[in-house]
Amino acid sequence: MVSPEAKKLAEERAARMQAALDLKEPDRVPFTGLGGDVIPAYAGITSYEYEFDFEKNRQAAVKWFTDFPSDSAPRVGLGGLDNQSMGVAFQDYPEIVSGVNSVNGPMNDVLKMKFVRFPGRELDENSARQFIGGKNMEPEEYDQLIADPVKFCFEVIMPRISGGLKDLGSPASLATMARFGLEKARQDAEMAKTMQALMELGYYFAPRGVCLAPLDLISDQLRDIPNLILDLRRYPDKVKAAAEALVEPMVKMGTMSIKAGAKECFIPLHLNEYLSPKQYNEFYWPTLKEVILKLVEAGMKVQVFFEGWHDAHLETILELPAGWGTAYFEKTDVRKAKKLLQGHTCIMGGIDVSDIISLTPAQLDENIKKLFDEMAPGGGFIFSPNIGTCPRETPIENVRAVYEAVEKYGKY
Amino acid sequence: MLMQKELLKSFVDMDEAEAVRIARELVETEGGAVAVLDTCKEAMEEVGRLFEAGEYFLSELIAAGDMFNQIMEFTLPKLQGGEVASIGTMVLGTVLGDVHNIGKDIFKVMAEASGINVIDIGIDVPHEKFVEAIKEHKPEIVGMSCLITLGVDSMKRTIEVIEEAGLRDDIKIIIGGGRVSQAVMEHVGADAWADDAARGVRLSKELLG
Structure with missing residues (x-):
C-alpha cells in the first residue's frame, strides 16, 4: 500500500522536477540522485546479483533510495545496454521493442547479443557490464539501409548481432523469440513489484521514450565510431541519406510510449563531441534536430544527453523552440550553458563523478555550494552527476556529502 | 621538397586520397621513405596543434591517424634500421x-x-x-x-x-x-x-x- 504520506512526497518530487522543466524555480533544486554500481556495493551484494536477481536488485534499490532520497523517477530494475538497431527491426511491435531496445543480463542469456558482456557471465562478478560495440555493416550496404532501414535492421543486422536469432526462421530463432516472450512477461511482473516498493517510499514513475540521433544509430550500432568518422569523408552522400532515412524510425521509437503515458523522450548523444562544427551541422544536427522537433510536435519534452564536450555546438540548441526540454551536460560547463540557454532550455548536470570518487567530502560540499549559488537563481536547473554510473568503489562518505550539500544549499 | 610540401598540405587538410597518392610516389624516390616518414610526423604534429587550438576535433584526429597508418604500412618496410629514431x-x-x-x-x-x-x-x-x-x-x-x-x-x-x-x-x-x-x-x-x-x-x- 502506498501511504498518503508517500503519495504526497511523490507528488512533491514530481512537481519539483516539472517546475525545472517548465523553466521555473521549484521549492528546492531538484536532484536526480546518484546511482550505478555503487548501489549493489552499498547493499553488500555483487554486481552480478544486482544485474541478474530481481529480488536482490529490489532490496538493494530500496536500501539505497531509503538512505539517499532524490527527486527524479528512480532508475531501477536490471541495467541494460543499448540495442536500438534491434528496436528499429521490431518498431511496429512496441511490446517487443521495450524488451529488445536495451538488453539486460537475463534477456541477454536469451538473445545472446555479441557486443555486450555482463558481470558473472563473461566478466568478473563485480565488474561493470560492458558495451563492446563493433562493426556490423559494410560501406557497400549503405544503399540497403537507405532503401529500407527497418528491413535492413531486421534481415541483415539482427542475425549478425544476436546469437539467438542468427538464423531467421529456424527452430532455434523461433525458440529464442518464445523464450524472449516468457522472460519479458517475467521481467514486467518483477518490475511492477520493484516500482511498487519504490512508490511506497515516496517515489513516482513516469514512462519515457528513448531514441538516438540518427547518425549515432549508424555509428554505435552499425559501423562503429572510427569507421563512421572515415565514412563521413569517403561516402558523405550515403551517410547523409542514411541518417535521413533513420529520422522516421527514430521518431517512431521516441513516440511509441506516448500511449503508455510518456511525456518525455530521452536521447543520449555520442558522436557530438567527435565532430567539428562543420561536420556537426552538415551530418549530425539536421536529422537530430528534425527528430527533436517531431517529438516536441507530438507533445513530448525531450531530454538530450550531450556526451563529452559539447561546447563547439552549444549555440545550435537555440535553434529549438524555447521550452523544448532539457540539456543534460557531461563535460560542458553548466554555468557557461546557463548563460546562453537561460529561459530557453532546462539545464541538467553539475557534478563530475570523477570528483565524487576522488575529492574529499569538504571539497564536494564547497563545490556544490558554489554551483548552486550560480546555477539555482532563475530556475530551470536540475542537479545531477555528469554521467549515470558511480562505480562500486565510490566512497560512501563522499556520497553522503553530496546528498547533505543538496539538502543544505538546495532551498530556493 | 615540393612533394613533401604537397604531402604535408594534403595530409593536414585531410585530403586522404591525395596524401596517400603523393606518399606512394615519394616513397619510391631516393631517400623518399625517410622524407615520407618525416613529413607525416610533421603533419601529425600540426594536426595535434590544430586540435589543441580548437580548430580540429576528434574526427580529424581519427582520420589523420588512419592516414598515418595507411602511409606507414607501405613506408616502414622501405626504411633501414636506425632510420626510425625513438625518443x-x-x-x-x-x-x-x-x-x-x-x-x-x-x-x-x-x-x-x-x-x-x-x-x-x-x-x-x-x-x-x-x-x-x-x-x-x-x-x-x-x-x-x-x-x-x-x-x-x-x-x-x-x-x-x-x-x-x-x-x-x-x-x-x-x-x-x-x-x-x-x-x-x-x-x-x-x-x-x-x-x-x-x-x-x-x-x-x-x-x-
Missing part, C-alpha cells in the same frame, strides 16, 4: 574492466608519430599484465587509459600493483581518457594526466625530458 618507450593499455579503445588508439598513433616507441598491450588489461610488460620492455613511461568511472579505481589498483612489484620508481605514469582530471591523478598516484590525445603526447614528451 623513448611507452607501455600503453586501457585498464582492467574497461574495453574502450578509441581514445587509446588515437593517442597511440599520435605518440608513435612523435617518435615514441609504443608497446600497446590492449584493452581490459589485468594489473599483472602491466607489470609483466614493464619488466619485459623496460619503458620510461606507462600510459593508462579509461573512459568509464570504474576505470578510476582500476588505475589506482594497477599503480599499487606496479608499486608492490618494486617498479614504480623506474617509470613515469600518465593517465588518459574521459574520466581523468588533476584530482583523479592525485587519487590514483600518477605523474601526469590528459583528457585528450594531443595534450597526452605533449606531456609524454615532457616526461621523457
Whole structure:
C-alpha cells in the first residue's frame, strides 16, 4: 500500500522536477540522485546479483533510495545496454521493442547479443557490464539501409548481432523469440513489484521514450565510431541519406510510449563531441534536430544527453523552440550553458563523478555550494552527476556529502 | 621538397586520397621513405596543434591517424634500421574492466608519430599484465587509459600493483581518457594526466625530458 504520506512526497518530487522543466524555480533544486554500481556495493551484494536477481536488485534499490532520497523517477530494475538497431527491426511491435531496445543480463542469456558482456557471465562478478560495440555493416550496404532501414535492421543486422536469432526462421530463432516472450512477461511482473516498493517510499514513475540521433544509430550500432568518422569523408552522400532515412524510425521509437503515458523522450548523444562544427551541422544536427522537433510536435519534452564536450555546438540548441526540454551536460560547463540557454532550455548536470570518487567530502560540499549559488537563481536547473554510473568503489562518505550539500544549499 | 610540401598540405587538410597518392610516389624516390616518414610526423604534429587550438576535433584526429597508418604500412618496410629514431618507450593499455579503445588508439598513433616507441598491450588489461610488460620492455613511461568511472579505481589498483612489484620508481605514469582530471591523478598516484590525445603526447614528451 502506498501511504498518503508517500503519495504526497511523490507528488512533491514530481512537481519539483516539472517546475525545472517548465523553466521555473521549484521549492528546492531538484536532484536526480546518484546511482550505478555503487548501489549493489552499498547493499553488500555483487554486481552480478544486482544485474541478474530481481529480488536482490529490489532490496538493494530500496536500501539505497531509503538512505539517499532524490527527486527524479528512480532508475531501477536490471541495467541494460543499448540495442536500438534491434528496436528499429521490431518498431511496429512496441511490446517487443521495450524488451529488445536495451538488453539486460537475463534477456541477454536469451538473445545472446555479441557486443555486450555482463558481470558473472563473461566478466568478473563485480565488474561493470560492458558495451563492446563493433562493426556490423559494410560501406557497400549503405544503399540497403537507405532503401529500407527497418528491413535492413531486421534481415541483415539482427542475425549478425544476436546469437539467438542468427538464423531467421529456424527452430532455434523461433525458440529464442518464445523464450524472449516468457522472460519479458517475467521481467514486467518483477518490475511492477520493484516500482511498487519504490512508490511506497515516496517515489513516482513516469514512462519515457528513448531514441538516438540518427547518425549515432549508424555509428554505435552499425559501423562503429572510427569507421563512421572515415565514412563521413569517403561516402558523405550515403551517410547523409542514411541518417535521413533513420529520422522516421527514430521518431517512431521516441513516440511509441506516448500511449503508455510518456511525456518525455530521452536521447543520449555520442558522436557530438567527435565532430567539428562543420561536420556537426552538415551530418549530425539536421536529422537530430528534425527528430527533436517531431517529438516536441507530438507533445513530448525531450531530454538530450550531450556526451563529452559539447561546447563547439552549444549555440545550435537555440535553434529549438524555447521550452523544448532539457540539456543534460557531461563535460560542458553548466554555468557557461546557463548563460546562453537561460529561459530557453532546462539545464541538467553539475557534478563530475570523477570528483565524487576522488575529492574529499569538504571539497564536494564547497563545490556544490558554489554551483548552486550560480546555477539555482532563475530556475530551470536540475542537479545531477555528469554521467549515470558511480562505480562500486565510490566512497560512501563522499556520497553522503553530496546528498547533505543538496539538502543544505538546495532551498530556493 | 615540393612533394613533401604537397604531402604535408594534403595530409593536414585531410585530403586522404591525395596524401596517400603523393606518399606512394615519394616513397619510391631516393631517400623518399625517410622524407615520407618525416613529413607525416610533421603533419601529425600540426594536426595535434590544430586540435589543441580548437580548430580540429576528434574526427580529424581519427582520420589523420588512419592516414598515418595507411602511409606507414607501405613506408616502414622501405626504411633501414636506425632510420626510425625513438625518443623513448611507452607501455600503453586501457585498464582492467574497461574495453574502450578509441581514445587509446588515437593517442597511440599520435605518440608513435612523435617518435615514441609504443608497446600497446590492449584493452581490459589485468594489473599483472602491466607489470609483466614493464619488466619485459623496460619503458620510461606507462600510459593508462579509461573512459568509464570504474576505470578510476582500476588505475589506482594497477599503480599499487606496479608499486608492490618494486617498479614504480623506474617509470613515469600518465593517465588518459574521459574520466581523468588533476584530482583523479592525485587519487590514483600518477605523474601526469590528459583528457585528450594531443595534450597526452605533449606531456609524454615532457616526461621523457
